[in-house]
Amino acid sequence: MKYSTIYKSALLDDVLPFWGKYSLDNENGGYFTCLDQKGKVYDTDKFVWLQGRQVWLYSMLYNELEKKDYWLDVARSGMKFLRKYGRDDQGNFYFSLTSDGRPLVQPYNIFSDCFAAMAFAQYAKAADDAYAADIAKMTYRNILDRRTAPKGIYEKSTGTRALKNFALPMILSNLVLELEHVLPSEQVESTLDHCVEEVMEVFLRKESGLIYENVDKDGTLNDSFDGRLINPGHGLEAMWFIADIGTRRNDDKLIQKAKNTVLRLLDYGWDDTYGGIFYFMDAKGYPPQQLEHDQKLWWVHLEALVALAKMYELTECPKIWDWYDRVHQYTWTHFPDPVHGEWYGYLNRQGHPHLTLKGGKWKGCFHVPRALYQCWKTFEKIENKKTVQ
Amino acid sequence: MKYSTIYKSALLDDVLPFWGKYSLDNENGGYFTCLDQKGKVYDTDKFVWLQGRQVWLYSMLYNELEKKDYWLDVARSGMKFLRKYGRDDQGNFYFSLTSDGRPLVQPYNIFSDCFAAMAFAQYAKAADDAYAADIAKMTYRNILDRRTAPKGIYEKSTGTRALKNFALPMILSNLVLELEHVLPSEQVESTLDHCVEEVMEVFLRKESGLIYENVDKDGTLNDSFDGRLINPGHGLEAMWFIADIGTRRNDDKLIQKAKNTVLRLLDYGWDDTYGGIFYFMDAKGYPPQQLEHDQKLWWVHLEALVALAKMYELTECPKIWDWYDRVHQYTWTHFPDPVHGEWYGYLNRQGHPHLTLKGGKWKGCFHVPRALYQCWKTFEKIENKKTVQ
Numbered sequence: 001m002k003y004s005t006i007y008k009s010a011l012l013d014d015v016l017p018f019w020g021k022y023s024l025d026n027e028n029g030g031y032f033t034c035l036d037q038k039g040k041v042y043d044t045d046k047f048v049w050l051q052g053r054q055v056w057l058y059s060m061l062y063n064e065l066e067k068k069d070y071w072l073d074v075a076r077s078g079m080k081f082l083r084k085y086g087r088d089d090q091g092n093f094y095f096s097l098t099s100d101g102r103p104l105v106q107p108y109n110i111f112s113d114c115f116a117a118m119a120f121a122q123y124a125k126a127a128d129d130a131y132a133a134d135i136a137k138m139t140y141r142n143i144l145d146r147r148t149a150p151k152g153i154y155e156k157s158t159g160t161r162a163l164k165n166f167a168l169p170m171i172l173s174n175l176v177l178e179l180e181h182v183l184p185s186e187q188v189e190s191t192l193d194h195c196v197e198e199v200m201e202v203f204l205r206k207e208s209g210l211i212y213e214n215v216d217k218d219g220t221l222n223d224s225f226d227g228r229l230i231n232p233g234h235g236l237e238a239m240w241f242i243a244d245i246g247t248r249r250n251d252d253k254l255i256q257k258a259k260n261t262v263l264r265l266l267d268y269g270w271d272d273t274y275g276g277i278f279y280f281m282d283a284k285g286y287p288p289q290q291l292e293h294d295q296k297l298w299w300v301h302l303e304a305l306v307a308l309a310k311m312y313e314l315t316e317c318p319k320i321w322d323w324y325d326r327v328h329q330y331t332w333t334h335f336p337d338p339v340h341g342e343w344y345g346y347l348n349r350q351g352h353p354h355l356t357l358k359g360g361k362w363k364g365c366f367h368v369p370r371a372l373y374q375c376w377k378t379f380e381k382i383e384n385k386k387t388v389q
Numbered sequence: 390m391k392y393s394t395i396y397k398s399a400l401l402d403d404v405l406p407f408w409g410k411y412s413l414d415n416e417n418g419g420y421f422t423c424l425d426q427k428g429k430v431y432d433t434d435k436f437v438w439l440q441g442r443q444v445w446l447y448s449m450l451y452n453e454l455e456k457k458d459y460w461l462d463v464a465r466s467g468m469k470f471l472r473k474y475g476r477d478d479q480g481n482f483y484f485s486l487t488s489d490g491r492p493l494v495q496p497y498n499i500f501s502d503c504f505a506a507m508a509f510a511q512y513a514k515a516a517d518d519a520y521a522a523d524i525a526k527m528t529y530r531n532i533l534d535r536r537t538a539p540k541g542i543y544e545k546s547t548g549t550r551a552l553k554n555f556a557l558p559m560i561l562s563n564l565v566l567e568l569e570h571v572l573p574s575e576q577v578e579s580t581l582d583h584c585v586e587e588v589m590e591v592f593l594r595k596e597s598g599l600i601y602e603n604v605d606k607d608g609t610l611n612d613s614f615d616g617r618l619i620n621p622g623h624g625l626e627a628m629w630f631i632a633d634i635g636t637r638r639n640d641d642k643l644i645q646k647a648k649n650t651v652l653r654l655l656d657y658g659w660d661d662t663y664g665g666i667f668y669f670m671d672a673k674g675y676p677p678q679q680l681e682h683d684q685k686l687w688w689v690h691l692e693a694l695v696a697l698a699k700m701y702e703l704t705e706c707p708k709i710w711d712w713y714d715r716v717h718q719y720t721w722t723h724f725p726d727p728v729h730g731e732w733y734g735y736l737n738r739q740g741h742p743h744l745t746l747k748g749g750k751w752k753g754c755f756h757v758p759r760a761l762y763q764c765w766k767t768f769e770k771i772e773n774k775k776t777v778q
Contacts, residue, residue: 034675042675043614095545103547154545156484158492225432225750286423286431287746291735292680294743346680348737354683357676361614 004383007376010336011369016061018342018358019365023054024074028100030081033364037356038340044099048086050364052093052115055079056178057365059122061373072126079123079132082116091142108154113143114171121179133182140179143172163214163226169198170238173245192245199238200257209264210283211235225289230281232269233300236262240307240374243314259311259320266304266323271296274350275330277304295354296347298363301331302371309378313385343368393772396765399725400758405450407731407747408754412443413463417489419470424748427729431746433488437475439753441482441504444468445567446758448511454762461515468512468521471505480531497543502532503560510568522571529568532561552603552615558587559627562634581634588627589646598653599672600624614678619670621658622689625651629696629763632703648700648709655693655712660685663739664719666693684743685736687752690720691760698767702774732757 022039023031025046033050034043058075062068085101086093092107093116107113117139124133147168149155157163173195180188202219204211213229216222239258246255269277276296282288308324311317334351335343337358345363346355357363411428412420414435422439423432447464451457474490475482481496482505496502506528513522536557538544546552562584569577591608593600602618605611628647635644658666665685669677697713700706723740724732726747733742734752746752 036676042673045613094547098549102549104549106545106547108545154543156495156497156543158483158495160487160491160493224434284431287425287744287749289750291684291744295680348683349743350739354738355676355680360676361678 002379002383004376004379006332007372007379011372011376014336014341015343015365015369015372019054019369020070020074023359023365024077025081025099028081029077029084030099030101031078031365032099033359034361035357035359037337037358039342039358042357043360045104045361046081046097046099046101047361047364048082048093048095048097048112049109049115049362050359050366051078051082051086052112052117052119053364053366055082055119056115056122057369059119059126060370062126063122065373075123075126079119082119083132083135086116091138092146093139106154108151110143110146110150110168111171113139113146114175117143118175118178121182125181136179137182140175140183143175161222161224161226162217163222164217166199166203166211166213166234166238169195169203170234170241173199173238174241177244177248192249196242196245196254199242200254204235204261208283209261210268211238211261211265212283223284225282228283228286229288230268230283231279232265232277232281233279233297233303235265236277236300236307237303239265240303240310243307243310247314255311255314259315259317262304262307262311263319263323266327270326271349276334276347276349276351277301277327294349296334296349296351298335298343298345299367301327301335302367305331306371306374306378309375309382313378313382391768391772393765393768395721396761396768400761400765403725403730404732404754404758404761408443408758409459409463412748412754413466414470414488417470418466419488419490420467420754421488422748422753423750424746426726426745426747428731428747432749434493434750435470435486435488435490436750436753437471437482437484437486437501438498438504438751439748439755440467440471440475441501441506441508442753442755444471444508445504445511446754448508448515449759450762451515452511464512464515468508471508472521472524475505480527481535482528495543497540499532499535499539499557500560502528502535503564506532507564507567510571514570525568526571529564529572532564550611550613550615551606552611553606555588555592555600555602555623555627558584558592559623559630562588562627563630566633566637581638585631585634585643588631589643593624593650597672598650599657600627600650600654601672612673614671617672617675618677619657619672620668621654621666621670622668622686622692624654625666625689625696626692628654629692629699632696632699636703644700644703648704648706651696651700652708652712655716659715660738665723665736665738665740666690666716683738685723685738685740687724687732687734688756690716690724691756694720695760695763695767698764698771702767702771 022035025032030046030051031054032041036042055075055078058071062071085097088107093112094103094107095105095109095112097103117136120132120136124136176188176191210230213231214226239262242258243255271278277300279295279297280288280290280293304327308320311320312324337344342358344353348354411424414421419435419440420443421430425431444464444467447460451460474486477496482501483492483496484494484498484501486492506525509521509525513525565577565580599619602620603615628651631647632644660667666689668684668686669679669682671677693716697709700709726733731747735744737743
């Protein structure tokens with residue numbers, strides 16, 4: 001079977017039906033994301049990251065794949081839930097809510113706002129909804145206002161060791177393109193300039209070729225738990241965001257640099273003993289703080305496949321293809337659940353699911369379907385090129 | 390070899406020499422706790438939990454075992470470091486500091502204060518130091534003032550689901566006895582009454598015999614991630630604190646109840662497939678939030694051994710002995726490192742160290758030596774009784 005067909009079929013025949021069948025809260029709107037192996041809801045709390053991401057996913061499918069009313073209805077349900085219950089008086093998004101919308105955890109996490117902004121922007125495009133577009137814009141402005149102190153009053157660090165974190169410029173490099181239709185074009189380009197600079201010149205280090213999760217405010221490395229932290233999956237995901245920017249700007253040098261970083265991160269992060277990509281590593285090889293450091297996570301492997309497929313489409317580099325093949329083998333034999341559908345999220349180092357959930361506090365309807373969609377469309381391009389040749 | 394001799398030798402010939410050799414910061418005072426497998430310092434940050442616990446441990450040895458000047462010197466070094474750098478202007482203890490005492494993480498965690506109070510109180514007794522005794526008292530008063538809102542301004546929960554947590558009454562049940570020599574005796578007894586009530590009647594549930602980590606403020610169970618959380622090791626540790634209170638009060642009913650809870654928690658928390666005690670469990674059998682849920686941690690097994698030894702000494706229950714035997718076998722064959730000394734902290738579910746550190750952000754000079762000391766002294770009593778018979 002062609003790769004494009006494998007990804008298309010997994011998306012349309014397995015993953016979307018699973019979330020459509022089990023995750024919809026028909027009473028309160030929005031989505032249940034705590035689904036056990038068989039799809040049964042085992043907890044009803046609603047996490048704003050995952051509510052926003054599912055709104056985004058269904059809106060994106062409506063915008064990019066097919067104008068299915070059902071997809072727009074699913075997206076609208078979560079959009080209305082977030083619009084009604086998601087924000088505090090200052091427009092900051094809570095981290096989590098009860099199933100009926102009462103706030104549980106305060107807006108300490110700026111990524112709640114990032115995924116909400118993505119959600120409202122895609123939904124606005126899908127439904128031609130000015131109100132949603134306005135919320136997307138306001139939320140984006142709020143994110144920019146908060147970016148130097150993203151945790152606000154919930155920041156526990158004293159400032160003695162003031163580090164800056166990779167996640168925000170990384171997410172912004174994707175988010176600003178998601179919001180392109182609601183932002184002035186100069187702002188889009190200047191934000192992209194800034195993000196590319198931060199990701200590729202500050203967090204990506206010349207001396208090692210690795211992407212660090214945290215560096216000093218002045219851009220130097222910091223020898224501490226946070227300062228030594230490497231998250232290979234995070235870097236791999238960022239590299240396909242960068243590849244998209246390279247494609248948009250026709251910047252082959254940027255694409256080549258991103259491609260080399262993908263190779264380096266895989267070489268560094270791959271577990272030669274059991275296969276798969278480690279979750280967290282310490283740049284000096286010291287014991288990481290994270291007890292889950294050696295686990296194999298679904299999103300890490302899916303983002304690696306997206307990065308590799310895109311890099312292959314753009315560069316046809318044989319080393320990229322070798323890695324694609326290896327990561328494909330591991331991912332497709334370990335993560336999908338052939339019995340109950342959808343994908344496992346959390347494997348132990350040896351590759352066995354140590355949590356059999358299909359969704360929880362952090363795993364929702366997002367990385368699996370987004371990656372399947374991205375790989376499907378990328379392989380269509382690769383396969384079409386080959387047919388033309 | 391007699392059990393008492395095994396524990397004594399591990400404490401005096403292995404564990405104490407390891408910390409004495411590798412953990413002392415002779416430049417700034419206090420202790421390095423991030424020690425790799427061989428004892429090499431891999432990170433110099435100082436975590437107040439662990440600074441306080443090491444001061445306590447060396448002071449306790451001086452008070453209970455032998456008046457060695459060296460032990461008092463080691464304790465004094467950490468005490469002076471904490472006294473000089475540990476607190477903010479309101480007397481709250483920071484969570485962590487740089488090696489030279491600059492605050493890194495704000496006082497968001499009341500257990501920093503709990504372990505500091507224990508440390509200053511034991512040190513005060515060892516050195517007959519009124520200043521240290523005063524800090525212990527002030528810190529204890531501060532803990533009581535903060536107990537209804539222990540995270541203060543760093544609390545991220547909105548109050549929609551106001552749970553109370555097991556850890557504070559559990560720690561207090563031990564802490565108040567640690568501070569007995571500096572507190573009015575009515576306060577000691579009333580706090581013990583309160584803690585015993587909370588631990589044995591509120592967090593320990595009649596219907597299941599299990600101890601929950603969180604319950605509603607009114608004492609009912611809450612069906613949420615936090616509300617379903619079980620930490621068997623935490624419960625086992627609490628049961629030996631309760632056994633100590635039962636002994637002090639000559640309350641056999643309380644001891645029997647604690648003994649039955651030890652049996653229940655081990656039966657519930659034991660991994661029948663690979664052996665060892667799970668770290669976190671969900672009371673309804675749902676997937677826990679904690680990715681490390683199935684790991685086997687050093688402190689869990691050591692606290693289980695202390696609880697079992699004490700329960701055997703107090704009740705001579707054969708079922709307790711069977712469990713002692715099983716936990717002993719697992720613990721002594723999996724945790725000690727016969728090559729480089731001291732004990733591993735973090736085993737994967739299968740029982741292999743997945744972090745080979747001897748100390749880190751959470752593992753310091755505390756659970757291993759405290760448990761070795763407790764088991765040594767308890768087995769001496771058990772063995773003496775047998776000799777007398």
